[in-house]
Amino acid sequence: MQWPVVKHLRHMKKNLNLLLVIAAILTIFGCGSDESSNEEMTITPVNSAPNSFSLLTVSNEAVNVALKPTLTWNASIDLDNDPVTYDLILDNNPSPNTVIASNLIETEFTLSDPLEFPQIFYWKVIAKDNNGNSTESGIFSFTTIDLFSQTTDVVTGLSNPAGLVFDGNDLYVAEVGANKVSKINVQATNPDATDVLTGLFTFRLAISGNELYISQPQANLISKTDITATTPTVTPVVSGTNGASGLAFDVNDLYVTAPDANEINKLDISIANPTLENVTILDCCVRPDELLLNGNDLYIALRTANKIIKLDISTTPPTSIDVATGLSNPAGLALDGNTLYIAEYNGNKISKIDITSTTTTVTDVITGLSGPRGLALNGNQLFIAEYNGNKISKIYVQ
Secondary structure (H helix, E strand, O other): HHHHHHHHHHHHHHHHHHHHHHHHHHHHHHHHHHHHHHHHHOOOOOOOOOOOOOOEEOOOOEEEEEOOOEEOOOOOOOOOOOOOEEEEOOOOEOOOOOOEEEEEEOOOOOOOOOOOOOOOOEEEEEOOOOOEEEEEOOEEEEOOHHHHHOOOEEEOOOOOOEEEEEOOEEEEEEEHOOOOEEEOOOOOOOOOOOEEEOOOOOOEEEEEEOOOEEEEHHHHHEEEEEEOOOOOOEEEEOOOOOOOOOEEEOOEOOOOOOOOOOOOEEOOOOOOOOOOOOEEEEEOOOOEEHHHHHHHEEEEEEOOEEEEEEOOOOOOOOEEEEEEEEOEEEEEEEEOOOOOEEEHHHHHHHHEOOOOOOOOOEEEOOOOOOOEEEEEEEEEEEEEEEEEOEEEEEEOOO
16 A cells, blocks of 8 residues: 555656756746847947038039138038037039038138139038038039129229329328328228328329328429328428329439420439439320339330330430330339239220230220229239229239
C-alpha cells in the first residue's frame, strides 16, 4: 500500500520541476522583450535643416541697380524651432562663393561699400540652424547702374553757377546770378551750399594755398579771400582786366583771360601790387573764356570761335595751336590724365579729347545738360556747373 504513494509523490515532484523550468524560460523571454521595448523608446529623432526659402530683392536680372543695394529674402522656417541665421554670398561669379555678411538674424542686408559699375553680380543666401544644418536659396543676378552714362544732381537751387574749384572735398562755386561764392562739401551725405562771400560780382575761381582768387568781369577786377578765415573778406588784387574771366596758376604766375580785349595776360601774385603783363593777343572776337595749364601748355576755350587752342608758355612769343575745333561755345575745361573734358555751353553737353593724339577726335561724354559752364574733377568724379539749370551735377569718368 505504501508503494503507490511513493510513486505518486515522485510523479508530482517531476511535474513541479517541469513547471519551474517553464516559469524560468518565460521569465527569461519576458525580460528580453522588456529590454527590446526600452531600446526602441530611447531612439533620438533626426534634426531637420531649415526649410527652403526665396530671394526677394534685388529681383533676378534687375538692371540699373544702385551701388549700395538692399538685398532681401523670405524667412526660412525651422521645423525643430531651432534659431536660424543667414550668410549672404555675392560676387561676379555665376556660382557665387564670397561671403559678404554672416550670421545675420534679419532677412535683409544693405551694402555699406559701393559695388563696381557697370557690372553683373550674382547672389544667394544660406540659412543655418545651430545644429550644423543649412539650406541654400537659389541664385539671383543683377547689373549695377552705369554711372558713366548719366548725371547725378549734387546740389540744386543755385543761381547761375559758373566757376568751380576744389579745396580738398570742398567745392567752391561762383554763383553769378546771386553775386556770391558758396561752397559744398561733396562728401557729405546730403550736400548743400553755404555762403562764403556775398555782395560781389563773380565768374571764375582759382586757389593758391589758402587764398581763393575770383575773376569779376563786370567790375574788371580780380579779387581774393583767405578761405581759412572765420569771416572771409574780399581784397582786390588787380583792376582794369578787360572783363577777366578764366584763371590758371603756374606757381606764382596767375594767367588770366581778357575776353573784352581777346588777350591772355598774367600777373605775379608774390608781389604786393601786381600789374598785368600781356602774354599774347588773339584773333578778333574769339572771346577767350576758361583756362587750364598742363605743364607748359596753356589750354584756352575760345567761346565764339568754337574751339580749344593751346599755347606753349615757355616760348616767347607763344604760338597758338588748334587742339579741338567744331565745338559749340566751349566754356569749361578739366584734365584727367591725357583726357581733356570740355563743357560745351550751347551744345548742352560734355565732350572729351585725347591731348596726346596726333589726330584729334571729339567724343561726346554726356548730353542733355542745361548750359554747362564750369568743370572740376574730384577723384573719378567730374563736377559740372549747369548755369541754366541752376545746379551742380556730376558724372563718373573712369
